[in-house]
Amino acid sequence: xxxxxxxxxxxxxxxxxxxxxxxxxxxxxxxxxxxxxxxxxxxxxxxxxxxxxxxxxxxxxxxxxxxxxxxxxxxxxxxxxxxxxxxxxxxxxxxxxxx
Numbered sequence: 001x002x003x004x005x006x007x008x009x010x011x012x013x014x015x016x017x018x019x020x021x022x023x024x025x026x027x028x029x030x031x032x033x034x035x036x037x038x039x040x041x042x043x044x045x046x047x048x049x050x051x052x053x054x055x056x057x058x059x060x061x062x063x064x065x066x067x068x069x070x071x072x073x074x075x076x077x078x079x080x081x082x083x084x085x086x087x088x089x090x091x092x093x094x095x096x097x098x099x
Contacts, residue, residue, distance in 0.1 A: 001066075004070040007039055007043065007067045010070075011073075012074045012078075014038065032078070036071055043063075043071075
């Protein structure tokens, strides 16, 4: 559950940075691919480090699977956000509103 939660938050923050940088909710498949690739590299890197460098830790496929599941959950959230806010422009004031 920890791996899933951390990688979900990582992916959401990556998507949030993309939306804030672009100033709209434009949907791009390339963005999804990049976020999944970044998560796979980080998750795989962590497991490789646990397998080869930190020998007192064990590398497990289940950990990597949970990493990617968390990233996929964030992708699903991003797609839903896109559907709800299609073509809406973001301003700095709309991001800081307290509703």
